[in-house]
Amino acid sequence: MTEAEPFTYHGGRVDPGEARNFRYTVTETYLGDPVRMPVTVVNGTEPGPTAVLTAAAHGDELNGVEVVREVAHEWDLADLAGTLVCLPVLNVPGFIAQQRYLPIYDRDLNRSFPGDPDSTSAKRLAHSIFRNFIAPCDFGIDFHTSTRGRSNVIHVRADMADDAVARIAMAFATNVVIDGEGPSGSLRREASDAGVPTIAVEMGEAHRFQRNFIDAALEGITSVLAEFGMLGAESVHWPGWRTVVAGSSEKTWLRADAGGIVDLRVDRGDVVHEGETIATIADPFKDRTTRMTAPFTGLLLGVLENPVVYPGNPLCHLVHLDEGTRRVIEREEG
Numbered sequence: 001m002t003e004a005e006p007f008t009y010h011g012g013r014v015d016p017g018e019a020r021n022f023r024y025t026v027t028e029t030y031l032g033d034p035v036r037m038p039v040t041v042v043n044g045t046e047p048g049p050t051a052v053l054t055a056a057a058h059g060d061e062l063n064g065v066e067v068v069r070e071v072a073h074e075w076d077l078a079d080l081a082g083t084l085v086c087l088p089v090l091n092v093p094g095f096i097a098q099q100r101y102l103p104i105y106d107r108d109l110n111r112s113f114p115g116d117p118d119s120t121s122a123k124r125l126a127h128s129i130f131r132n133f134i135a136p137c138d139f140g141i142d143f144h145t146s147t148r149g150r151s152n153v154i155h156v157r158a159d160m161a162d163d164a165v166a167r168i169a170m171a172f173a174t175n176v177v178i179d180g181e182g183p184s185g186s187l188r189r190e191a192s193d194a195g196v197p198t199i200a201v202e203m204g205e206a207h208r209f210q211r212n213f214i215d216a217a218l219e220g221i222t223s224v225l226a227e228f229g230m231l232g233a234e235s236v237h238w239p240g241w242r243t244v245v246a247g248s249s250e251k252t253w254l255r256a257d258a259g260g261i262v263d264l265r266v267d268r269g270d271v272v273h274e275g276e277t278i279a280t281i282a283d284p285f286k287d288r289t290t291r292m293t294a295p296f297t298g299l300l301l302g303v304l305e306n307p308v309v310y311p312g313n314p315l316c317h318l319v320h321l322d323e324g325t326r327r328v329i330e331r332e333e334g
Contacts (some may be wrong), residue, residue, distance in 0.1 A: 004047045014041040019077070026027055026092070027121065035093060035125075036112050039133065040072035040086040047230050048082025049138040052196075053221070055087070057110040057142065058101070059094020060206040064143025067217045075152050082230045085133050087286035087312040090187075098207065100147065116193060134191050139168055140198035141224065141237045142187045143217065149306035150314070151205035153269045153299075154216050157182065159189070159246060164197035171227035172199060172220040172239040175290075176301060176319065205305055236275040241328045243299070245319045256281055256309040258290040262314070268303045271321065271329055279304075279315050297321060299329070 008207035014020045023036035037075040053071060055064030065088045072086035089095045090109060097103040107122035114135075115127025134140065146152040153178035157168035162181075169177050182200065191198040201220065203213040209293035223237040266272055272294040282289040292315060302317035309315070312323070321329070 001222045002047045004043065004045060004082075007043050007050065007085065007136065009136070014043045014083075016043050016048075017045045017309050018043050021072075024128075024132065029222065029324070030065060030149050031103070037087065037092050037129065038089055040070065040084075040088075040281075042080060042084045042086070043079045044077070044080035044082055044230075046079075046081035048080070048230050050083040050136060051136040051225070051228070051230065051254065052085040052087065052134055052140040053143070053199075054090055054134075054138045054140065055143040056089045056091055056095050058144065058206075059089075059096070059103075060089040060098050060100050060105055060146075061143075061145040061146065061214050062206070062208060062235070063204045063210055064088060064201070064217070065095075066209050066214050067221070068088070070214070071221060077231075080230060082138075082228070084230075085137060087129070087133055090129060096154065100206070108185075110148045110187055111183060113185055113187050113190040130190070130194075134187070134196060135194060139189070139228070140191050140196055141168070142191075142198055142200045143170070144200055144202050145204045145206050146202065146302055148206045149267055149304065150302055151305050152202045152302040152317070154201065154203035154213055154220075155301060156201055157188070157201050158199040160246070162192060162197060165192055165199060165222055166216050167227065168197060168199050168224055170179060171224045171236050172201065173223045174201070174216075174220065174240075175239050175242055177242065177244045177300065178301075178319070179244055239257045240332065241325055242317070243321060243325050252295070252318055253314040253320055254278060254295070256290075256311055256313045256315055257292065258288075259306070259310045260284075260288075262307040262309055262315065264302060264304060264307070266300055266303070266316070267317075268300050271326055272300060281309065292330060294318060295324060 025034040070089040112126040116123040159181040160179040191228040225231040226234040
């Protein structure tokens with residue numbers, strides 16, 4: 001029988017049966033002071049996969065921070081088979097400044113992986129994280145929210161052509177999976193290309209904790225760990241219905257055709273029908289109004305939270321639904 005093995009990183013190790021909380025230096029400030037990333041590694045006494053949970057690659061995306069913290073510090077992991085590597089705040093400078101990007105370098109950390117030790121500051125930081133805490137793992141789940149001023153329903157983004165990635169995506173058990181390999185430099189794409197199949201989970205909005213999304217994500221992690229035999233006899237969850245959105249023709253951001261103040265008539269998670277009014281946009285006097293309608297029948301994955309727009313600003317993210325899935329959703333809601 002295979003024995004449990006230590007988890008090693010540059011400068012340390014966590015042996016089977018051990019849990020460690022520590023801060024790992026990933027870069028330095030202008031003054032030469034260390035920038036340290038919080039890390040929790042829980043290594044079970046029984047052999048199993050090594051999973052990495054990551055959040056706040058964008059420093060203002062906070063829901064995932066609480067998800068990863070709760071797994072690391074509130075779950076009973078005494079019977080864990082394998083290892084959990086928990087990284088609740090990847091972008092420490094951005095988190096401190098409550099900004100999406102690295103504020104010192106003005107770079108997107110989630111376009112800098114797997115990094116490069118001889119390149120830009122952002123890529124050096126990404127390299128330190130990737131080499132020590134991503135590459136040694138067997139699979140990963142990376143948590144995000146929508147950007148400022150927008151909000152998403154919880155959904156998975158995954159390269160469904162990769163069987164190992166698809167296994168995680170399906171086990172996480174959200175209603176919606178957006179199929180695609182992800183942008184170059186993103187954690188999920190670069191980790192998957194390096195042999196660590198990884199999904200991204202999008203949920204809610206930036207700058208806040210939203211308990212309903214946090215709880216749903218914790219259920220998703222429980223389901224994935226059950227799929228890989230890491231925690232007890234918990235079963236893999238079935239979300240009731242699921243749609244896998246494949247290809248740009250089946251997903252679209254509906255964008256404003258005029259500038260003004262938005263009256264959004266629908267909410268994230270709603271089913272809207274082709275031709276249905278989604279929003280109206282009016283000037284301050286309400287004497288010039290533009291009506292925005294659904295170009296096809298679909299599910300609203302994300303919506304605008306800030307009710308003022310310029311022409312071309314996104315209003316909502318609409319994904320295609322087939323007739324059977326639509327009927328299932330409407331029956332559950334009815």
